[in-house]
Amino acid sequence: MKKSILQEIQDTVSQYAKIIAHVIRVDVEIVDVNLFRIAGTGIYADRINEDMSNEGFVYKHVLMTGKSQFIEEPGKHELCSICPREGCCDEKLELCTPITLGEEIIGVIGLICFKEAQKNQLLQDLNFYQLFLEQIADFISAKAYEQQESKRNQRMLDVLLQVINNVGKGVLVLNRSNQIVQINDSACKQLQLSADCLDQPIAIAATHDSLLGVDEYKVTIDHHTFFLMGELLSVESGLSAYDRIFIFNEIKNVKSGIYDLTKVEIPVTLDNIVGCSPVTQQLKTKLTKIADSNSTVLIIGESGSGKEVVARAIHAIGNRRDKPFIGINCAAIPDTLLESELFGYVKGAFSGADPRGKIGKFELANKGVIFLDEIGDMPLYLQVKLLRVLQERKLVRIGSNQLISLDIRVIAATNKDLRELIKEKKFREDLYYRLNVIPLEVPPLRKRVEDIKPLVDSMIVKYGGLFNKQICGIDRETMGILLQYSWPGNIRELENTVEFMINMADENGWLTKDTLPRSLVDSQVVQPVEQAEEEFKSLRQVEQEHILQVLRRFGDTTQGKLAAAKQLGIGIATLYRKLREMEEAAKDTDLYRDDHL
Ligand SMILES: Nc1ncnc2c1ncn2[C@@H]1O[C@H](COP(=O)(O)OP(=O)(O)OP(=O)(O)O)[C@@H](O)[C@H]1O
Numbered sequence: 001m002k003k004s005i006l007q008e009i010q011d012t013v014s015q016y017a018k019i020i021a022h023v024i025r026v027d028v029e030i031v032d033v034n035l036f037r038i039a040g041t042g043i044y045a046d047r048i049n050e051d052m053s054n055e056g057f058v059y060k061h062v063l064m065t066g067k068s069q070f071i072e073e074p075g076k077h078e079l080c081s082i083c084p085r086e087g088c089c090d091e092k093l094e095l096c097t098p099i100t101l102g103e104e105i106i107g108v109i110g111l112i113c114f115k116e117a118q119k120n121q122l123l124q125d126l127n128f129y130q131l132f133l134e135q136i137a138d139f140i141s142a143k144a145y146e147q148q149e150s151k152r153n154q155r156m157l158d159v160l161l162q163v164i165n166n167v168g169k170g171v172l173v174l175n176r177s178n179q180i181v182q183i184n185d186s187a188c189k190q191l192q193l194s195a196d197c198l199d200q201p202i203a204i205a206a207t208h209d210s211l212l213g214v215d216e217y218k219v220t221i222d223h224h225t226f227f228l229m230g231e232l233l234s235v236e237s238g239l240s241a242y243d244r245i246f247i248f249n250e251i252k253n254v255k256s257g258i259y260d261l262t263k264v265e266i267p268v269t270l271d272n273i274v275g276c277s278p279v280t281q282q283l284k285t286k287l288t289k290i291a292d293s294n295s296t297v298l299i300i301g302e303s304g305s306g307k308e309v310v311a312r313a314i315h316a317i318g319n320r321r322d323k324p325f326i327g328i329n330c331a332a333i334p335d336t337l338l339e340s341e342l343f344g345y346v347k348g349a350f351s352g353a354d355p356r357g358k359i360g361k362f363e364l365a366n367k368g369v370i371f372l373d374e375i376g377d378m379p380l381y382l383q384v385k386l387l388r389v390l391q392e393r394k395l396v397r398i399g400s401n402q403l404i405s406l407d408i409r410v411i412a413a414t415n416k417d418l419r420e421l422i423k424e425k426k427f428r429e430d431l432y433y434r435l436n437v438i439p440l441e442v443p444p445l446r447k448r449v450e451d452i453k454p455l456v457d458s459m460i461v462k463y464g465g466l467f468n469k470q471i472c473g474i475d476r477e478t479m480g481i482l483l484q485y486s487w488p489g490n491i492r493e494l495e496n497t498v499e500f501m502i503n504m505a506d507e508n509g510w511l512t513k514d515t516l517p518r519s520l521v522d523s524q525v526v527q528p529v530e531q532a533e534e535e536f537k538s539l540r541q542v543e544q545e546h547i548l549q550v551l552r553r554f555g556d557t558t559q560g561k562l563a564a565a566k567q568l569g570i571g572i573a574t575l576y577r578k579l580r581e582m583e584e585a586a587k588d589t590d591l592y593r594d595d596h597l
Contacts, residue, residue, distance in 0.1 A: 005144045006032040006099070006107045008151075012143050014039040014048070020136060024111070024129070026118050030099075030140070031059050032107045042114065057083050058094060059108045066105050068097040068130065072123075093119040095129060099137045101144050109137050170228070172246040173235075178202055181241055187248070190228070191221060204232060204246055209400050210347035211357040217248065227404075268312035274458045275451030278548055279443050283310070290438050291318035296390065298375075298435045299413040301442030304492030307413040308373060310442055315369040320409060323368030328361045331377035339382055343389075345398035362395055362406060369409045375435065376416035376427060387431045410435070445487040445494060450545070452483055455491060459498040460511070471502055474511040481513065485520060544582050547575070 006013055017028040017039035027042035035053040037044060052059065058079050062069050071077045075089030083089070096110030111133060113119040122129050161184070164171045170187030172180055179199045188195060202221045209216040214229040230248025270284050290297065291314055299307040308327065315325040333341055344360025362370060372378075378386065389395050393406045412435045421427035445451065456474055464471045474482075478501075487493055497517060504515035513521070537545075550567050554560040565575040 001034070004032040004034055004036070004038075004106065005101065005147060006030070006038045006140070007036070009140075009143050009147050010038050013140055016136060016140060017041055020111075024121075024132075026122065027112045027114065029110045029112055030107060031056060031110075033063060033105065035059060035063075038107065042112075044112075055083060055085070058096060059110065062096055062098050062108045063105055066098050066100070068095075068134070070095050070126070070130075090114060092116060093122055095122060095126075095133060097130070097133045097137050099140050099144070101141055101148065106141070106144060109133060109140065167247075169230070170246075170248045172202070172248075173242055174202065174204075174244045174246065175241050176243045178204075190249075191219070191226060192224070193221070204244075206232075207402055209357070209397065209402055211344070211359050211397075213347075213357070214249075217246070219246075219248075268309055269316050270313055273306065273309060273313055274455050275448060276454055276549075276552070277448035277450035278545060279448050280451055281548065283440070283442065286440065287313055288317065290314065290440075293318075293438070294409055295437040296409070296435050297411045297438045297440055298418075299411065299440045299442060300418075301413070301415060302444045302488075302490055303415045304490035305415075305442045305444055306491050307415075307442050308371065310440065311369075311371045311373075311411045311413060314411060315371075315409075318369075318409070320368050324365050325369045325371065326361050326365035327371035327373060329373045331374035335379045335382075338379070339385070340398055342382070343385070343395050343398060346400045357397075360395070360397065362389065362408065363397075363404060365408055366404075367407050369411060372410065372412040374414060374416075375412040376414040376418055376421055380426070380428065383428045383431045387428065387434055390431075390434050445490045449483055452494065453479065455494055456482060456498055459495055460502065463499050463502045467502060469502060469505070470508045471505055472508065472510045474501075475513075478511055478513050478516060481516065481520070544578075547578055547582075 013030050017030055018041060020026075021028045021041035027044065028039070029037065029041075029044050030039040031052055032038050035051065035056050037048055037050045037052055040048055058069050058071055058074075058077075061079055069079070071079070071091075071094040074080060074091040074094050075083070075085060075087050080086050080089065091112050091114060093113040094110055096108050098105045099107040099109055111122065111129060113122060161182075164184045165186070167184070168186060170190045171182075171184040172187050173182035175181045179201055180197055181199075183193065183195075183197060187193070188197070193200070200221065202219065205218050207216045207218050207227065211229065215231065217228050217230060217232065219226045219228050228246075228248040230246060233245045233247070235242045235245055270287065273280065273284060273287075275281075287310065297311070297314060299310055301307045311327070312325060315321060328341060330338060340358060340360065342360050342362055344358050344363055347357040372386075389406065390410060393408070394403045395406060396403055418427050418432050418436075422429050422432060456479070460471050460473065463469075482494070482497070489496070497520060498511075500517050501511045501515040505511055547564075547568065550564045551560065554563040554567070561575060562572055565572045568575065570578075
């Protein structure tokens with residue numbers, strides 16, 4: 001059963017009972033609203049916490065009526081008529097009065113005489129004892145009120161702390177000595193503190209930068225510095241223990257809010273790089289090798305060939321996978337805006353800017369990966385600034401003088417010949433070398449014809465699912481046309497084509513020549529010669545591809561190689577030799593070299 005309020009303050013109530021009994025030399029009994037004896041002296045001292053509902057008939061009446069009772073002859077009073085001790089009660093006199101809390105009756109306090117002398121003492125000055133008893137009932141009531149208020153305050157504080165803990169923002173309460181007196185879970189997490197950090201000194205100073213309308217503060221605690229976006233509020237309590245409240249977010253949390261809003265999350269892994277051609281396989285192997293490195297990557301490839309897919313895969317399989325991947329297309333943003341998009345600006349940086357300031361892509365990508373697409377289109381003056389950022393790994397927001405450290409992996413991509421641009425003085429040579437640490441070439445689709453079939457298959461699954469349309473597959477003749485086409489728009493064009501064909505196809509039907517876009521059918525007539533030349537492979541190439549295909553079936557283990565050699569009808573030593581030759585050939589033709597890592 002829930003404790004009554006008198007039970008909660010039982011110690012105080014007992015003290016009162018003992019003192020009164022000692023002073024007036026009459027026994028005292030106090031019961032709560034449930035007729036539990038909360039305090040008692042004399043013969044009742046050993047019977048505290050007893051349930052009195054079968055005997056306390058006078059108390060029950062007081063609890064019901066809220067009126068004091070004077071029983072001059074206990075056992076003979078009409079209230080005693082149902083008491084088992086009717087007519088043989090030991091008590092000589094009883095005077096009791098209710099204890100109230102507001103409108104509510106919360107108990108009864110009684111004076112009980114067991115001796116004639118005590119009875120005479122009370123009878124001589126009954127009014128005085130009545131007032132005295134009421135006064136004591138008021139004291140107990142005041143104490144109960146205090147208890148109720150403190151419980152209410154505690155409950156409010158609990159609710160407040162619960163709210164504070166769930167706001168997601170960091171909340172710190174500081175005293176006048178700049179020590180932490182209250183901290184929520186989010187603040188502990190963001191500042192890497194444990195819950196026992198109370199009393200720890202902390203320094204909070206405004207940097208005077210403001211982004212997205214929120215002020216930035218430099219917070220130093222235990223020799224660690226954090227840059228936090230938030231509000232520092234004065235507490236008007238007049239209590240030195242509660243001087244200021246700091247409500248904040250780490251810049252990365254502010255950023256991740258924006259990041260979450262802006263990112264179109266299509267998780268990309270190596271499996272999303274569809275294709276079984278040797279070049280695609282080699283590309284995937286390289287991606288695995290470079291994924292965890294911090295070195296800058298320059299992806300070169302024609303438009304639509306999958307440069308962004310490759311960049312996303314590096315992020316997804318690398319050790320920054322849990323951090324942001326922020327892409328920016330340098331060609332798609334007007335030159336005048338590109339600088340502020342990349343580096344951000346603070347409140348009041350320049351006229352026409354968002355008055356609240358803006359976080360740049362570099363800062364958004366901090367700790368993660370920034371993907372600078374179409375880097376060849378970056379204006380020269382920004383190339384200088386980018387070079388400085390890449391060299392120093394620090395940036396300054398426009399309009400600010402604060403240096404921000406960057407821990408970032410840069411992946412740039414271009415479909416332009418940067419060396420040619422350097423010759424034309426449109427691209428800085430020093431920036432080219434900064435970016436070209438790990439060059440990756442994504443070959444055009446026409447140079448990896450083996451990828452077309454698996455790509456088409458995966459696209460049929462994707463778009464069939466998206467359009468909720470059952471497609472049986474693609475017929476041989478149509479596939480032949482796709483294999484022969486030169487795909488100037490690369491995989492993007494292939495994807496659009498398959499999407500178009502699925503739209504044209506019948507439910508439960510096949511992708512046939514009739515579903516092909518007209519332009520593609522027409523192009524077959526015009527262009528066959530150019531591709532034909534490329535599709536005649538040398539015997540060596542055919543042999544290598546066959547070996548790789550068999551190996552893929554049996555696996556790259558020693559057992560797999562033994563089985564593959566058997567299947568190919570050659571000895572294991574010959575297989576190893578051929579693989580070595582392939583490796584050598586791949587290194588010679590490659591832009592990328594292992595010794596770059
Ligand atoms: N290997 C692949 N497997 C499956 N889909 C791919 C592959 N490569 C590219 N794609 C798809 O092709 C389309 C174009 O890819 P992506 O945007 O990566 O090309 P890009 O080279 O970055 O193009 P651009 O130069 O125009 O920016 C995307 O829809 C992408 O999902």
